[in-house]
Amino acid sequence: MQRSVMMTIGLAVLVTAMAPSMAFSQSAQNEATIVTSEEIQTVAALGGDREVKILDMGKFNLGVAVLRRGATKPGPTIGVINHAKLTEVYYVTSGEGTIVTGSDIENVRPLAADNELVTTVVGPGANATLKKAAQSRKVKAGDVIIIPAGLYHGFSEVPDHIEYVLIRPDVEKVLPAGYVNPAVKK
Numbered sequence: 001m002q003r004s005v006m007m008t009i010g011l012a013v014l015v016t017a018m019a020p021s022m023a024f025s026q027s028a029q030n031e032a033t034i035v036t037s038e039e040i041q042t043v044a045a046l047g048g049d050r051e052v053k054i055l056d057m058g059k060f061n062l063g064v065a066v067l068r069r070g071a072t073k074p075g076p077t078i079g080v081i082n083h084a085k086l087t088e089v090y091y092v093t094s095g096e097g098t099i100v101t102g103s104d105i106e107n108v109r110p111l112a113a114d115n116e117l118v119t120t121v122v123g124p125g126a127n128a129t130l131k132k133a134a135q136s137r138k139v140k141a142g143d144v145i146i147i148p149a150g151l152y153h154g155f156s157e158v159p160d161h162i163e164y165v166l167i168r169p170d171v172e173k174v175l176p177a178g179y180v181n182p183a184v185k186k
Contacts, residue, residue, distance in 0.1 A: 004109045008052055033053070033055055035053055039184040043183055044067075044140055046183060048068070049067040051175070052181050053184075054178065057143070059155065060173065061169065063170060065121065065165070066163070067163070070161055071161060072097075074098075078130040078154055079127060080101075080102075080129070081153065082123060082129075082150055082153070084123065084124045084149060086168050086169070087146065088122075088167055088168050089146050089147075089167040089168075090143075090166055091143075091167075092139055092140060092162060092163070093163050093172055094162070094163045095140075095158065095159075095161040096138065097138070097158035097181070098155060098157045099135075099137055099155055099156075099157045100135065100153065100155070101151055101153045102127045102129065102134035103152060105130055105131060106128065108126050109128065110125060111124065124174065134185065
């Protein structure tokens, strides 16, 4: 119950903060889109980084996704990713971890253009190995993390698990508007 309330409050805060900059398409002016707790949990159960829905907001698209990571122990190398055209807002719903960010990287591997991550989840980007973190910070349920477009990021440690809902403003419309995860299609 407390987790559900925290998630609802967190999503409300994110949407409220973004509302003044939203330019809704004509068809969306009279209706709200509801992404239900059941839809989020259904997609979270699939594991990994998965879009739940991608909405056409007129001047931009808006992705709502969920990501669940299992335990990872600290190691000598830290894998990171960047999304060249998308900013991400994470609302941590359960678990905890240590997030790292930075630009001191090596072994850059661009994501293939036909990779599902590129076509449906985060748009163009690259994986890399972080040589030295510019930021390393523990995060937990209830925290909000904002990852600007182009910033390499990852987790150096996740003791048990971490799950978060992601809001992805897509001002360049690289994600497919109208997408609904097949697991939640009716």
